[in-house]
Amino acid sequence: MGVISVTCALIILDDKVLCAKRSVFMSLPGLWEFPGGKIEEGESPEVCLQREIKEELGIRVKVFFSLKSNQHSYSPTQMVRLMPFVCSWESGEVVLLEHEEVKWLTKHELKSLDWAAADIPIVEDLVANWNNIQRQLVN
Template sequence: MENDFSTIQKHITVTCAIIERDGLVLATQRSASMSMPGKWEFPGGKIDPGESPEECLHREIHEEIAIKIRIASSLPACTHKYPTFTITLLPFICTIEKGELILHEHADMVWLMPSQLPTLDWAEADIPVMEAYISRRNRKV
């Protein structure tokens, strides 16, 4: 029997930060050099071997946007299957601890009211994270 490797898909686990400031939320736009260019996402990245999700998030946020964050809480993991890979996002709600935002990888960033988040053209995997975040905020109000 021959193995069919075409059905085996890469599965990556990624952290993302929902960064809050003064009632607004940060969204970053993927650059032309990234996969899914122009799509909006919550910043973050792949977990390295032996790294906890929290350690990954701190490292990735510092690398991508040059700030230090404080993790306040987490949201449920969301898994999305793209045509060539599957991604599981581990979202964390955060605040800025220190530093000024500098985009090292992204094309743009925007601070929006949570209710404005759905107006962006999100990467598909980030949509359920954004919806879960808005739903959680609405329950707290």
């Protein structure tokens, strides 16, 4: 089984994080995720994330640090390794270039969404470590 390395951005602004709903044109339509994408050959995860966020949402982000990765198998032949990074919004206005909808949610609201399976452990990790993450962003 091949492993596909994928990054995702936990874009935090004013005690909220950006969540994106997958469109009908994407796999897993209607499920929520942290935006990001596949790492291309020779690309670092951080560069991948900045490129993907620009392509998907039209904004620039600053990448701070990574959280614990998660591996999930959506099929017997496909394993995804999802690598989350805490980010801040640098510039630009959000444009829905791939997703159906975005929401800025507090840590208390995150579990109310119907998340893609690979993102669920990342949501749980983010909620459990929210205060520590916020402190690291300030320092």
